[in-house]
Amino acid sequence: MRTILRSLFTGVLSAVSLATVAVAQDAKGPLRIEITEGVIEPLPFAAPTFAPESAQAAEMAANITSVVVADLTGSGIFREIPPSAHISGITNFDSPIQFSDWKAVNAQALITGAVAVQGNGQISVKFRLFDVFAQSALGDGLQFQGTSNDWRRMAHKVADAVYSRLTGESGYFDSRVVFVSESGPKNARRKRLALMDYDGANYRNLTDDHALVLAPRFSNDGRQVLYTSYETGKPKVFVLDLATMRQHALDDLPGMTFSPRFSPDDRTILLSLSDGGNTDIYSVDVATGQRSRLTSAPSIETAPSYSPDGRQIVFESDRAGTQQLYIMAASGGEARRISFGAGRYGTPVWSPRGDLVAFTKINQGRFHVGVMRLDGSDERLLTASFLDEGPTWSPNGRVLMFFRQNAGSDGAPSLYSVDISGRNLRKVPTPEFGSDPSWSGLLK
Numbered sequence: 371m372r373t374i375l376r377s378l379f380t381g382v383l384s385a386v387s388l389a390t391v392a393v394a395q396d397a398k399g400p401l402r403i404e405i406t407e408g409v410i411e412p413l414p415f416a417a418p419t420f421a422p423e424s425a426q427a428a429e430m431a432a433n434i435t436s437v438v439v440a441d442l443t444g445s446g447i448f449r450e451i452p453p454s455a456h457i458s459g460i461t462n463f464d465s466p467i468q469f470s471d472w473k474a475v476n477a478q479a480l481i482t483g484a485v486a487v488q489g490n491g492q493i494s495v496k497f498r499l500f501d502v503f504a505q506s507a508l509g510d511g512l513q514f515q516g517t518s519n520d521w522r523r524m525a526h527k528v529a530d531a532v533y534s535r536l537t538g539e540s541g542y543f544d545s546r547v548v549f550v551s552e553s554g555p556k557n558a559r560r561k562r563l564a565l566m567d568y569d570g571a572n573y574r575n576l577t578d579d580h581a582l583v584l585a586p587r588f589s590n591d592g593r594q595v596l597y598t599s600y601e602t603g604k605p606k607v608f609v610l611d612l613a614t615m616r617q618h619a620l621d622d623l624p625g626m627t628f629s630p631r632f633s634p635d636d637r638t639i640l641l642s643l644s645d646g647g648n649t650d651i652y653s654v655d656v657a658t659g660q661r662s663r664l665t666s667a668p669s670i671e672t673a674p675s676y677s678p679d680g681r682q683i684v685f686e687s688d689r690a691g692t693q694q695l696y697i698m699a700a701s702g703g704e705a706r707r708i709s710f711g712a713g714r715y716g717t718p719v720w721s722p723r724g725d726l727v728a729f730t731k732i733n734q735g736r737f738h739v740g741v742m743r744l745d746g747s748d749e750r751l752l753t754a755s756f757l758d759e760g761p762t763w764s765p766n767g768r769v770l771m772f773f774r775q776n777a778g779s780d781g782a783p784s785l786y787s788v789d790i791s792g793r794n795l796r797k798v799p800t801p802e803f804g805s806d807p808s809w810s811g812l813l814k
Contacts, residue, residue: 420482435525548563548586548808569799594609607639621659625646678724695715721763752791770790772787
C-alpha cells in the first residue's frame with residue numbers, strides 16, 4: 371500500500387508528554403490534547419460516515435469509518451459524539467463545513483472523509499481533520515490507496531494520523547501482534563503461534579500445535595519472529611520468516627535456549643542459555659552465528675531486552691537472592707540493579723521511547739504489570755490479578771499489552787492492554803486463549 375500526501379489543508383501540531391489526558395484550547399492556539407496529572411477528559415470528536423465517491427463504495431466507507439472511530443475511542447483519549455446526535459452529515463467531501471452544527475453537539479474535533487472504489491479493485495481513502503471551535507483545518511490531509519484487502523490498514527492509518535495531530539505523538543493502530551494462541555483443557559493445553567492486527571482482526575495461525583511454543587518476539591522490521599519451541603524435545607530458539615513461512619533453529623547451541631529478542635538493528639539476537647546447571651545471557655550474530663557470553667554469574671540471568679539505541683540491556687537475575695532487574699552494557703560487564711521494591715521482578719522490556727522499563731512483579735501472592743524509570747524510581751504498578759505477565763510495548767510507548775490468567779482448574783490466559791497511566795484496561799479479542807504477546811512497530 372502506498373501513501374499519497376496531498377495539501378488538503380494546513381495547520382499546526384502540538385507536543386505532549388506522558389501521564390493522563392486533558393483537553394485544552396485557547397483563543398489563539400490550535401486544538402490539542404495536553405497530558406497532565408489530572409483526571410482524564412477524553413476529547414469529544416465527530417466522525418460522520420465517510421462519503422462514498424462511487425456507487426460500490428458505500429459499504430466500504432461505513433466499514434472504514436467504523437474502524438477509525440473504534441481506534442480512537444479505544445485509546446481512551448477520545449470520545450465519539452454518536453451519529454444519532456449529529457445535526458448535519460457529510461455527503462460531499464468538498465462541501466463547506468457547517469461548524470455551528472458540530473459546535474452545537476459539543477464536538478471539538480471533526481473528521482471528514484471520502485472513499486472511492488475503482489473498477490480494478492483499488493480503493494482510495496482521503497480525510498480532513500478540523501478544529502470545530504476555531505473553524506479551521508488541522509494539519510495536512512492524507513490520501514491512502516490500496517487494494518480491497520488493505521482497507522483496514524487504511525482505516526488504521528487515518529486514525530494514526532488523527533491521533534498524531536491531536537497529541538503530537540505517533541500513533542500505534544497500524545501494527546500487529548504475534549502471540550501464543552492456546553486451546554484445550556488446562557492440563558493438556560495446545561499452543562501455536564498466531565498473528566493478528568493490534569485490535570484482534572485478521573487473525574491467522576503461524577504454526578500448528580504439534581510442538582509446544584513460547585515467547586514469540588518480533589524483529590524490529592516486522593519480517594521475522596523469534597520464539598522458543600520444544601520441537602527437538604528441549605527448548606530451542608527458532609526463527610520464523612513471515613514472508614516465506616520458513617522456520618529454522620537459530621543454531622546448534624548446547625543446552626536449552628530461550629527468551630530470545632532482536633537488537634534494534636536486527637543484526638544480533640539476545641537469548642538465555644542453560645547448560646550445566648547455569649543460565650546466562652548470550653548474544654548471537656545473525657549473519658555469522660558467532661556467539662558471545664555476556665553474563666557469567668553463578669545465578670540465573672534471563673529475559674534480556676535492548677535499549678532503543680542498542681547500547682544497553684535490561685534483564686532479570688537472582689544474583690542477589692531474589693528475582694530482580696539489572697541494566698548493563700550491551701557488550702556485557704558490570705550490571706547495576708534498578709529494582710528495589712518489595713517482591714520479585716521479571717520479564718523487563720525497554721520502552722521504545724527509552725525512558726521506562728516495563729516489568730512483571732510478584733508480591734504477596736499477586737502479579738502486577740508495572741513501569742519504572744531507568745534508575746528504578748517512579749515505580750508504578752498498572753495492574754493486579756492472580757496472574758498478569760509478559761508486557762509488550764505499543765510502537766509509540768503509550769500502551770502495554772500483556773496476558774492475564776484466571777485462577778482455578780479452568781483458568782486460562784487472555785490478552786489485555788492498559789495505558790501507562792494505569793487507565794483504560796481493555797481485553798483484546800482473540801478467537802482462543804492468548805498469552806505471550808509481542809507488539810510490532812508501525813507497519814511500513
